[in-house]
Amino acid sequence: MMPDMPNGCALELRKVVASYGGETVVKGIDLSVAPGEFVSLLGPSGCGKSTTLRLVAGLERPVSGEIIVNGRDLTRVPPNQREMGVVFQDYALFPHMNVARNVGYGLEMRRKSSAEIAERVSEMLEMVGLGDYRDRLPGELSGGQRQRVALARALATRPAVLLLDEPFAALDRHLRSRMQHELRRIQRLMSVATIFVTHDQEEALAMSDRIAVMSQGVLSDIGEPRRIYDDPASRFALDFIGGCSKLPVTVREIGETAIFCELKGHDTLLEVQRVLGFAPVVGQPARLALRSNQIRIRQAENPDENSCPVQVKDKVFLGTSTEYTFDMGGYPVEAVEPSSNRDIAISAKALACWSKKDGWLIAQD
Ligand SMILES: Nc1ncnc2c1ncn2[C@@H]1O[C@H](COP(=O)(O)OP(=O)(O)O)[C@@H](O)[C@H]1O
Ligand SMILES: [Mg+2]
Incomplete structure (x- = not known):
């Protein structure tokens, strides 16, 4: 260290x-x-x-x-x-x-x-x-x-x-x-x-x-x-250091290099490669922690990323960046996009995506 x-x-x-x-x-x-x-x-x-x-x-x-x-x-x-x-x-x-x-x-x-x-x-x-x-x-x-x-x-x-x-x-x-x-x-x-x-x-x-x-x-x-x-x-x-969203998930599969978990209301399993401070158990609840700078809003899927269909609930223009709020598994999540990216309207459907290398699986508490 x-x-x-x-x-x-x-x-x-x-x-x-x-x-x-x-x-x-x-x-x-x-x-x-x-x-x-x-x-x-x-x-x-x-x-x-x-x-x-x-x-x-x-x-x-x-x-x-x-x-x-x-x-x-x-x-x-x-x-x-x-x-x-x-x-x-x-x-x-x-x-x-x-x-x-x-x-x-x-x-x-x-x-x-x-x-x-x-x-x-x-x-x-x-x-x-x-x-x-x-x-x-x-x-x-x-x-x-x-x-x-x-x-x-x-x-x-x-x-x-x-x-x-x-x-x-x-x-x-x-x-x-x-x-x-x-x-x-x-x-x-x-x-x-x-x-x-x-x-x-x-x-x-x-x-x-x-x-x-x-x-x-x-x-x-x-x-x-x-x-x-x-x-x-x-x-x-x-x-x-740095806030994150903590989404409630259920652990479905524990592989050698990744863990797959399910977010309520979504069919596709989400891949997580990092675990912090606890031992996950299949079938048990946990949380998926994501930082807002790790999440991107896209129109199409990408094989290196997890993606989750969402509907934009709110957006705040902050000058150089725009902050979008949407719902994932019943929890509010924020994503910050450069304002130069394509603007997404409130209530539009989109994909919330993040790299499979990003995010952490943590205990439910
Ligand atoms: N002079 C002191 N006598 C007794 N307890 C102290 C004294 N100074 C600090 N403490 C206690 O030691 C702990 C650490 O304090 P401190 O080093 O001042 O923390 P920080 O600077 O991170 O806020 C706290 O629980 C505090 O109440
Ligand atoms: Mg002090």
Whole structure:
């Protein structure tokens, strides 16, 4: 699952376990981040993302396991000696210090000369586009500007690893998207290994070199965004990343490379090649999970595809794409087609088709 990075990782977590009181919240995590790589830690609230980040920063102590940075075991090294740049959701800027002093704070702590601090602070403020704001107090800045200051401060000491905990959660949608681009630009420029915590799957898909999907203290999938979306390793990753329709089916035949199932009200058996998280049994109910981008609306059948006759119930023109809704086996299904394709009228009959390689058979729950 993980790319080979023999001795080449900037950061490595080895079987890291953490608990609060008697409760284990991080359950033996293995994660490597390559130099310059941007890895998102993605999962629902309470799954242990912040705790993992705090373990790396040294703000929490693991019960067991190791944290290695550039080949050096930092597990027992205090936070101020770890060379980490940290950005939290609430900025945590010093309210009584101006922007320049906030950015230079880490360098001051490291007793750098004032000439060096001044030069680095200017460089960092230029990089985040706040060269003209050096004398302002945090209270005199917008949310986006404060987050840029926090980023400049985290990077000013040239950390080995950059850690960000939901840094854009408080920003509005538009600003958030701008800051996402900005962060990637700066992160690439500095080529700093980064862990970015988020519960927002779109943010993780858009920004990451790799995503680590977290659920209840364990990583349930690690990989490139496209791979995780197209071929999730776990039922949790399938559900959490990208929505899908889950059609009720009955398992009719289990072959060597495929399973055939029946959708209520349809004669043709549907072929599925992937099963996630359960053992199908002939005659038993299950669900066929399909993503809306896997389904195409066609007029004619194709031997590599499953096809299902449907009647278009609704359509929504979204500009570059059009979203069609129809009924399959009594369940509403959506398909997104490029608007340049032939337009299909509401209540028209058509075929909903998808590749036999697409879709997953999952438990009924
Ligand atoms: N300081 C703490 N003391 C006790 N329990 C905590 C503390 N911080 C977090 N937890 C618990 O640990 C679990 C993981 O929390 P956290 O790492 O903050 O999750 P996330 O960042 O994914 O939302 C949650 O159940 C949370 O309630
Ligand atoms: Mg958190």
